Amino acid sequence: MTRSHANNLLLGMLCIAGLFLGVTACGGTGEGPDTGVTIDTSTAPTFSEQEKKLISSLSPLPPLPSSPSNRYADDPKAALLGQHLFYDKGYSKGGRVSCATCHAPDKQWGDNLPLAKGLETVKRHTPTLWNLAYQRWLYWDGRKDTIWSQALSPIEASKEMGTNRLALVHYVAKNEALKQSYTNVFGSFPDVSDTNRFPPEGMPMPDQPDNPLHQAWTSMKEEDQKTVNLFFANMGKALEAYQRKLVSKDSPFDTFVEGLKTNDASKQNAISNEAKWGLQIFVQPESCTACHNGPNLSDGEFHNIGLGQPSSLPEPDIGRFDGIPLVLSDPFNGLGVFSDAPKDSSNDKLRFLKSDPQETVNTFGEMKTPTLRNVALSAPYMHDGRFANLDEVIAHYSIFGATNPSNCVANQQANKQPESCKMTQAAIGHREETMLMLKLSASQTKALKAFLETLNGKPLPQELLGPPANLP
Numbered sequence: 001m002t003r004s005h006a007n008n009l010l011l012g013m014l015c016i017a018g019l020f021l022g023v024t025a026c027g028g029t030g031e032g033p034d035t036g037v038t039i040d041t042s043t044a045p046t047f048s049e050q051e052k053k054l055i056s057s058l059s060p061l062p063p064l065p066s067s068p069s070n071r072y073a074d075d076p077k078a079a080l081l082g083q084h085l086f087y088d089k090g091y092s093k094g095g096r097v098s099c100a101t102c103h104a105p106d107k108q109w110g111d112n113l114p115l116a117k118g119l120e121t122v123k124r125h126t127p128t129l130w131n132l133a134y135q136r137w138l139y140w141d142g143r144k145d146t147i148w149s150q151a152l153s154p155i156e157a158s159k160e161m162g163t164n165r166l167a168l169v170h171y172v173a174k175n176e177a178l179k180q181s182y183t184n185v186f187g188s189f190p191d192v193s194d195t196n197r198f199p200p201e202g203m204p205m206p207d208q209p210d211n212p213l214h215q216a217w218t219s220m221k222e223e224d225q226k227t228v229n230l231f232f233a234n235m236g237k238a239l240e241a242y243q244r245k246l247v248s249k250d251s252p253f254d255t256f257v258e259g260l261k262t263n264d265a266s267k268q269n270a271i272s273n274e275a276k277w278g279l280q281i282f283v284q285p286e287s288c289t290a291c292h293n294g295p296n297l298s299d300g301e302f303h304n305i306g307l308g309q310p311s312s313l314p315e316p317d318i319g320r321f322d323g324i325p326l327v328l329s330d331p332f333n334g335l336g337v338f339s340d341a342p343k344d345s346s347n348d349k350l351r352f353l354k355s356d357p358q359e360t361v362n363t364f365g366e367m368k369t370p371t372l373r374n375v376a377l378s379a380p381y382m383h384d385g386r387f388a389n390l391d392e393v394i395a396h397y398s399i400f401g402a403t404n405p406s407n408c409v410a411n412q413q414a415n416k417q418p419e420s421c422k423m424t425q426a427a428i429g430h431r432e433e434t435m436l437m438l439k440l441s442a443s444q445t446k447a448l449k450a451f452l453e454t455l456n457g458k459p460l461p462q463e464l465l466g467p468p469a470n471l472p
């Protein structure tokens, strides 16, 4: 199935959903209805044994997982080079954009913008890089499966850094310190001085065969292309080695969980009573921990939470459905020649990915579950930055954009709601049916938000928050 077939199918689904639910196109997220439940914050809730077990599974953050596809992932010299590359605007088109332009260390590795802006505005919101090393897939749609291969895309994206792999290899070749540093990490730097063999600019652009950049690339010998690709992959591997250090742990919530496990009352006081009530909502069955689970508060997978299609956007963002074919065909993926993973690694996640669009149709509109660590500091939210604050996020989970929430039944699965519980906007794809409509009262909303605010971790050492003092 092609992309346009897929969109037609999706639009069909939207129309059917529209007829069925009587959807009208109007905006507004709506306030949470007050079901009257008032939380008494002078006492703490009592957690059941089952709740305690679930809460214990959310902390502590385990040691950094290994990165088998990148043999430099834990090399300190590679990390220093990667740190330099992360903050260097010099190699972007016009020298204006670095990774840190959008993933700023003082903005929770994001940009606080609804939609990212590099050389131009991008169609998605910048995700945080906190605890990146714990992610299974990269991007909202998971179109990358390794952190090093992800890093290559923004470099060549015309709206982001706008350069290309040949320009990058010449940039390093001309910069003695950088070239030496590359050699120190990776052993040797390729000789690209013959510009007949290595044109000044170029990259593969199979979608635009007439583009001069693509033509320059295809004019090259295969072995020279491989030389440049190997260099390019190594740049990504250095960037991964740095980004692996962006770890957030030791939040007040982690202290609380430690206190819960060891019966230490003073550690349990690390979070307020109100936050504990919020935690109880968070771990309720079919509530938040259905997806935001494990110590990174993310299952690392893709879900459809029923966000409506904004009328301002021409095309629905169908997320994972588009991401699957892209990650499978990526020459830099974990199964490719640039990966350092053993070729017979039978547990590679790509091998289990279904590629037949007929089988992946249920992934329409699915996005990756983001981590919630430091989430209170990283507004706005969602893949398109549609929610300005946590109140708006919680209002979504509370009523799923119902036009008249008082007609909806609290704690009932969204698909079992009465006909009169209508949504203002048709969901992109199909919201997961197990999701409960929580219909939180004002005081429950406040409690849930107080819980999310306990997930702010300790700051990183200052030396990681900018370019390194020296290159390795």
Ligand code: HEC
Residues within 6 Å of the ligand: 086, 097, 098, 099, 100, 101, 102, 103, 116, 117, 118, 119, 122, 124, 125, 126, 127, 128, 129, 132, 135, 137, 138, 139, 140, 141, 147, 150, 151, 152, 154, 155, 159, 160, 161, 239
């Ligand atoms: C123009 C702003 C911009 C620049 C520059 C940029 N990024 Fe991003 N980054 C984004 C956006 C937007 C996304 C999400 C895009 C998507 O999902 O389609 C993203 C996603 C990511 C992710 C995936 C995170 C996750 O949880 O899935 C990583 C890692 C990342 N960027 C690292 C980098 C690195 C490394 C650089 C520099 C080489 C860089 N970015 C440059 C905006 C930017």
Ligand code: HEC
Residues within 6 Å of the ligand: 282, 286, 287, 288, 289, 290, 291, 292, 302, 303, 304, 305, 307, 367, 368, 369, 370, 371, 372, 375, 378, 380, 381, 382, 383, 384, 393, 394, 397, 432, 435, 438, 448
């Ligand atoms: C069915 C899975 C699922 C459930 C249940 C769920 N979430 Fe999410 N959550 C997601 C996904 C997927 C996204 C990203 C959606 C998008 O951007 O389109 C998300 C996004 C978020 C965000 C925005 C984070 C950011 O960085 O943009 C917050 C905050 C959040 N969820 C909190 C909660 C809370 C609180 C609950 C319980 C009331 C909850 N979630 C229940 C899957 C889920």
